[in-house]
Every structure is written in C-alpha cells, then in structure tokens.
Amino acid sequence: MNTEVILNYLSCLSQNNNREWYHGHKAEYKEANEEFESLVQELILGIGQFDSSILNNSPKDLTFKLVRDTRFSHDKSPYNPAFRAHISSMGKLPVPVGYYIMIKPGNQSFLGGGLFADMFKDATTMVRDYITNHPHEWEQVITAPEFKEIFHVQGTALKNVPKGYDSTHSQAEYLKYKSWYLEYPVSDEIVKDADNFFRTAVSVFEKMKPFNDYLNQALKGFKMPER
Numbered sequence: 620m621n622t623e624v625i626l627n628y629l630s631c632l633s634q635n636n637n638r639e640w641y642h643g644h645k646a647e648y649k650e651a652n653e654e655f656e657s658l659v660q661e662l663i664l665g666i667g668q669f670d671s672s673i674l675n676n677s678p679k680d681l682t683f684k685l686v687r688d689t690r691f692s693h694d695k696s697p698y699n700p701a702f703r704a705h706i707s708s709m710g711k712l713p714v715p716v717g718y719y720i721m722i723k724p725g726n727q728s729f730l731g732g733g734l735f736a737d738m739f740k741d742a743t744t745m746v747r748d749y750i751t752n753h754p755h756e757w758e759q760v761i762t763a764p765e766f767k768e769i770f771h772v773q774g775t776a777l778k779n780v781p782k783g784y785d786s787t788h789s790q791a792e793y794l795k796y797k798s799w800y801l802e803y804p805v806s807d808e809i810v811k812d813a814d815n816f817f818r819t820a821v822s823v824f825e826k827m828k829p830f831n832d833y834l835n836q837a838l839k840g841f842k843m844p845e846r
Contacts, residue, residue, distance in 0.1 A: 620657040622722070622813040624650055625702055630724040632685070633700040641685075641698060648685075655702040655722070656682065658817070663706060665821040666718055670828055672708035673717065681711045700724065712843060714742055715835045718824045726806050730820055732827040733800035734834055737775045742841050743797045747784060749837030754790045760829045769826065774798035799834060801827055 628651035632641065641648070659678035667674040683703040689695045700723065707717025719731035734742060750757050761772060774796040780786040784794045793799070803823045810816050 620661060620813050620817075621654050622658065622816055623811045624654050625658075625722055626724050626807060626810055627651075629700045629702065629722065632698060633724060636696040636698055636700065638697055651702070652682075655704075658813070659704045659706070659720070661817055662704075662718070662720065662820060662824075665817065666706060666824050668821075669825050673706050675708075676706060676710060678704070681706055683711065701727075714739070714838050714841050714843065716831050716838070718827065718831070720820065722810055724807060726804070728805040728807070728810050730803040730805060730823045730827075731801055732824070732831050733772075734774075734798050734838075735800045737798035739841075739844070742838055745841060746799060746834060746837045747781070747794050747796075749833075750790050750793055751784060751788060753833075753837075754788070756833060757790055757793065760833050763829065765826050766830070769803060769823065770801045770830070772796075772830075773800055773802060801830060803827075 628644075628647050631644070631647070635641075656678040659681055663673060663676055663678070681704040683705075685698045685700070685702075687694075687697060687699050689697065701721050702723075703719070703721045705711040705713070705717055705719045707715050709715055713734065713736040716732060716734050719735070721731070722728045734746065737743065760766065761770075772793065775798050776795040777797065778795070780788070780791050780794050785791065788794060805816065805819065809819060
C-alpha cells in the first residue's frame, strides 16, 4: 500500500475541486482508491487481532464517496478531498460504532471512534440512559491512563442537563452530550509512511476499543431509521 499516492491525489483534487479536473483524472483516482482500499483491508486484519467482529467486512463496503451533497451548503465544491472509511461489525453504518479513518491533506487526517451522528434521538437517549445507570463503568473507560493519554471525549452538547435527567449525577457533564466520539489527529508526514501509519492506527484503535464497546452495549437493540 502506498499512502503517499493517496495524499498526492487528494492534494491535487483539493486544488482543482471541479468536475472537469475530476473526470479528466480518473486513472489517478482509481490508483489512489485502490491504495486506500488496500490500507483498509490491512486495517481490517490488524483490528481483527483484538476485535474479531469486524473481520467479515470488505473494504469496498466500508468507504465513502468523494462527492459532496451541496444542496444545503454554502460551499458548492463538488468533492470532499478525503478518503474515509468506517470499520464496524455492521460495516459503515454509524451504529454499531466502530473505527473511523479519514485521510485528508493539510494535516487534517484523523482516526476516530464512537457515535459521531447526533441526529438519531433514540441513540442519544439510549446512551444517556446507559451512562445514567452505569456511571462507574463509564468513569473507568474515560479515566484509564492509556485512554487519557491520547483521547478526550468530544461531541455536540446542550448547555444544560436535559429534562428528565439528574443534574447532580456524577456524569452529568456527559449527559449533556448528544454524541460521544474520539478523534486522534495524524500529520501528513505520518500518513506518508505507510508502515508507520498502519502501526499507529492499529495501536490507537486498540486503545479506543473499550470506549466503543461501552457505547455499543448502550446501543444494543438500536435500529437505523428507515428511509
């Protein structure tokens, strides 16, 4: 796998974010996409060493398109110059939560995990209820030394604890959240070194697993809304 090819293509796309350039450089896209899928395949095998639930996946089913939905955006650039994938037991669906990778030039790449989507009210309620009833397990996850060393919990949040929840609860701060996720930034220099990037990703994802496990326990029985 050649991650430098991925970054080079995305850098060019970022500088030429238009349909004419994109369609005129399909060969470069194909090469970069193949390298990204190769990376995702290696990550499936690497993550599978400590989380076998994701081993049934195919890279093609885990990746996201470059095309942007610009209908409700002020930015009308047709493409998102980033290769992205979500690796979980059910593929790239946001639930169950899994391991997220985004390669984007300009030192914007990151490794992520947890519940990024805050538009699923049922999912938010399920996690809040689980934290309410299992505060000690949550505390153990987020205060573990190897977790605290590289992560802090992020997410969209309310100003106050929502109605129906105890504002004096030991985890009241996290009950304000509507999503709970982690991001580990990765520089372009690390991404360019494919072996180093792979080792970094596997190590970060392994440290992330208890956080994902907690959220997936909370989200047991959640069903994605039908379109």
